[in-house]
Amino acid sequence: MAVQTSDDNTAEALLRVEHLCQYFRKGKNVNKAVSDVSFTINKGEVFGLVGESGCGKTTTGRAIIGLYQPTSGAIYYGGERIDGLGKRGRKKLASKIQMIYQDPISSLDPRMTVYDIIAEGLLINGERNRDRLDSKVYEILELVGLTKEHAARFPHEFSGGQRQRIGIARAVIMEPELIIADEPVSALDVSVQAQVINLLNDLRQRLGLTILFIAHDLSVVKYFSDRIGVMYFGRLVELASSKELFDHPLHPYTRSLLSAIPLPDPVYEKMRQRQVYRPGEDGDPDYLGEDTSLLEVREGHFVMCTEKIRESLAGEIDESV
Ligand SMILES: Nc1ncnc2c1ncn2[C@@H]1O[C@H](COP(=O)(O)OP(=O)(O)OP(=O)(O)O)[C@@H](O)[C@H]1O
Ligand SMILES: [Mg+2]
Structure with missing residues (x-):
């Protein structure tokens, strides 16, 4: 019904x-x-x-x-x-449909850089063009209030609020x-x-x-x-x-x-x-x-x-x- x-x-x-x-x-x-x-x-x-x-x-x-x-x-x-x-x-x-997870610490793989975390969904979807990936990841980082310089860092280098922004970026990049x-x-x-x-x-x-x-x-x-x-x-x-x-x-x-x-x-x-x-x-x-x-x-x-x-x-x- x-x-x-x-x-x-x-x-x-x-x-x-x-x-x-x-x-x-x-x-x-x-x-x-x-x-x-x-x-x-x-x-x-x-x-x-x-x-x-x-x-x-x-x-x-x-x-x-x-x-x-x-x-x-x-x-x-x-x-x-x-x-x-x-x-x-x-x-x-x-x-x-994308999910932003409850725990910003355990939901981000500590061995992956921010770049790899954010780009992962696009890679899984078959995107292989490096320039397109770069520009999308950097654009999303800006959109959530982070910078291009953050891309090469690892999750543990960020505060709780910044980690949550990374989680949001990872979801939003999939449009x-x-x-x-x-x-x-x-x-x-x-x-x-x-x-x-x-x-x-x-x-x-x-x-x-x-x-x-x-x-x-x-x-x-x-x-x-x-x-x-x-x-x-x-x-x-x-x-x-x-x-x-x-x-x-x-x-x-x-x-x-x-x-x-x-x-x-x-x-x-x-x-x-x-x-x-x-x-x-x-x-x-x-x-x-x-x-x-x-x-x-x-x-x-x-x-x-x-x-x-x-x-x-x-x-x-x-x-x-
Ligand atoms: N994979 C699972 N296997 C067995 N029980 C589970 C599983 N996931 C959740 N539960 C149980 O289902 C119930 C609801 O859990 P859920 O995580 O949905 O609650 P929640 O409302 O999100 O709580 P919180 O505010 O603490 O995050 C709880 O009793 C939990 O122990
Ligand atoms: Mg819950």
Whole structure:
């Protein structure tokens, strides 16, 4: 069944993830890393995927680029089904979808120069012309705020922020349409985080990129994302436009994530109470029980809940606007 998880019917869907399940089996145990996750990313938009450590964000990204064969569900790119592609199909897809990896230290081969790291994708695609390779690599280095002189150096000679720029250059040189940026700033100092986010935003506008931006912190994705999906223990529990999610967070887990964000306002900070989400406890209705599914509470705003909760949330939201 097709899932309409976008609020803009006129926008062109670039990526469609439908009922994705990715389970890992270890002996008798099954880890449901991603469970029945559906969302759509439109062309040119930044989609933020947020949730705490271990909730399945990276696994979702890795399933999209074909590193895993999904347990069930389907993934469509530009209308074409891409889960379960063979080696050749995946290679073709690699020039359209690129991933910026979570850890800028371990994702760059320490024995390769920056030049070789950035040029690798083009070489794999069969580019052999040295002049073309040189000019592309140097151009991309400039684009991400590094210089030609950096090309001959090795990853360990760079700071965390610079390494992340190398990771971005390696992805961007392939001229992808979609970039999966997996926590590209989590390992960085706050001051450097803003620089890398600005760089991604700039590249998005200049190159017309579509971005799946993965983060564990809602404050990081707030200004950068058009829409946000919130994950909790392998499930997508809320999905809405960025503004709608911050104005009307409806799932108790999203509310708990928002309550964790400090604001530079001493009065608010004094009042701020951290809400901890304990599913089904304290007499709260259970938003994750067996009879729950991702339901549209109002246009483009989806919440994991039961039909009864959906009705009461819709009423609550109508009263508040
Ligand atoms: N290759 C794998 N084999 C077995 N289990 C895995 C594998 N990859 C991930 N997992 C498990 O799947 C779950 C989700 O992991 P995932 O890396 O997707 O989380 P995440 O949301 O990206 O977390 P983080 O914010 O810490 O990066 C975890 O319980 C993890 O242990
Ligand atoms: Mg991860």
